[in-house]
Amino acid sequence: MFDSLNLEKELKLKKIHSKYILCGNDENSIKGAVEKIKNIALNKDFEELNYTEIDGANLTLPQLINACETLPFMSEKRMVLIYRASFLKDHGDKAEEGRFKEIKEYIKNIPQECVLIMYYIFDNPREKESLKVKGLNKLAHVIKFEKLKGKSLEKKVEELFAERKVDISKSELAIFCNLVDTNLDILENEVEKLCTYAWDRKITRTDIQLLVTQKNENDIFNLVDYISQKKPDMAIDILDELIFKGEMITGILRMIQRQFKLLLNIKIGATQGKSKEVLSKELKLHPYICEKMISQSKKFTLKSIRNAIEKCLDTEKMLKSTSTNAKTEMELLIITVTTLL
Known part of the structure; x- marks a missing residue:
C-alpha cells in the first residue's frame, strides 16, 4: 500500500498503473489525483470518448465489463472511474x-489498454482502510490519502517552495505548516499564492499571516458540508475538535455565520450568472476556495441558507442574553439547521 506522496512522485514521472484503489477522508484530494492520472492516460482531444464514470452504489458487473472492454478511440488507453465504491468497505x-x-x-x-480506478471515502477521520482493500493490495495499486504531519509535512512544503525557486526560512516554514490545512491541493494553492505575492524575495511571517487560509476555516467548511449532507453527528465531531483546540464558541459561531453569508452571496451571484472569477474577486476569496464554495452552495437552497443565518443570529442572542450551556446551544443549532434542509 502506498500513500499520496508516492503517487505524486510516480505521476511526475508520467508513470501510471492499470488498476488503482484510492481511499481516505479527503474526496477533493482523491478527485485531484484522478484528474492527474486522467491527464497522463488520455489524449485531451478524445477524452470524452475514452472516459467513463460509474456510481459505485449502482454498479453492476456487466456495466463494468462493458466499460473496461470497450476499445479506446484514437488513444492507447481508456479510463474507467468507479466513484463512491462503497462495496470496498x-x-x-x-x-x-x-x-x-x-x-x-x-x-x-481487465484489458491492458484500460486504466481502472475505484475509490471510496472514509466515514470519519479515524477510519482505517478496509480488510477488503488490504486483500486487493496485490491485484491493484492501493493508495491511502492521509493528512501529512510533522517532518513529512515540512519536507513536502519545502519541496513545493523549492520547485518555484522561492526561499523560505525554517521558522517561517514551521509557521506555515502550523497554520495551513494539509490537503495537498490546498497546500499547493497556498504555496502558489505566497510565491506569486512575494515574487522574487524571501517569504516573511507577515506574508503568511496575511495570505494563508488557516486550518480552522477549512474545519468550518467541513462542518457546514456535513450539515448539507444531513450528518449532524459528524458536524458536532468537528465542533468538539475546534473546542478542544481552544477555539472560543462565540468565535466558532461567527465563523459558521460567515460561511453561510458567503454561501448566500455565492448562491445569489450564481443565479445572476456571475462566473467563479467574478465571485472570487467580489468576495475576496482565493479562486480555489471560491470553487469549493460554489460546489457547496449547490447543496443548499436560498431559503435554507437564509434560515441557517437566522438560526445563527438566534443562537448568538441566546448566548449573549442567558447563562445557558454554550456547547449545548451550538449542538442544537447544528441539529436544527440540518432538519430545516
Whole structure:
C-alpha cells in the first residue's frame, strides 16, 4: 500500500498503473489525483470518448465489463472511474458483498489498454482502510490519502517552495505548516499564492499571516458540508475538535455565520450568472476556495441558507442574553439547521 506522496512522485514521472484503489477522508484530494492520472492516460482531444464514470452504489458487473472492454478511440488507453465504491468497505449488505466478489474476480484480468480506478471515502477521520482493500493490495495499486504531519509535512512544503525557486526560512516554514490545512491541493494553492505575492524575495511571517487560509476555516467548511449532507453527528465531531483546540464558541459561531453569508452571496451571484472569477474577486476569496464554495452552495437552497443565518443570529442572542450551556446551544443549532434542509 502506498500513500499520496508516492503517487505524486510516480505521476511526475508520467508513470501510471492499470488498476488503482484510492481511499481516505479527503474526496477533493482523491478527485485531484484522478484528474492527474486522467491527464497522463488520455489524449485531451478524445477524452470524452475514452472516459467513463460509474456510481459505485449502482454498479453492476456487466456495466463494468462493458466499460473496461470497450476499445479506446484514437488513444492507447481508456479510463474507467468507479466513484463512491462503497462495496470496498467492510460489513456491507448482501448486495454489496456479492458485488465485491464479482468485481474482485473480474479485475484480475481487465484489458491492458484500460486504466481502472475505484475509490471510496472514509466515514470519519479515524477510519482505517478496509480488510477488503488490504486483500486487493496485490491485484491493484492501493493508495491511502492521509493528512501529512510533522517532518513529512515540512519536507513536502519545502519541496513545493523549492520547485518555484522561492526561499523560505525554517521558522517561517514551521509557521506555515502550523497554520495551513494539509490537503495537498490546498497546500499547493497556498504555496502558489505566497510565491506569486512575494515574487522574487524571501517569504516573511507577515506574508503568511496575511495570505494563508488557516486550518480552522477549512474545519468550518467541513462542518457546514456535513450539515448539507444531513450528518449532524459528524458536524458536532468537528465542533468538539475546534473546542478542544481552544477555539472560543462565540468565535466558532461567527465563523459558521460567515460561511453561510458567503454561501448566500455565492448562491445569489450564481443565479445572476456571475462566473467563479467574478465571485472570487467580489468576495475576496482565493479562486480555489471560491470553487469549493460554489460546489457547496449547490447543496443548499436560498431559503435554507437564509434560515441557517437566522438560526445563527438566534443562537448568538441566546448566548449573549442567558447563562445557558454554550456547547449545548451550538449542538442544537447544528441539529436544527440540518432538519430545516
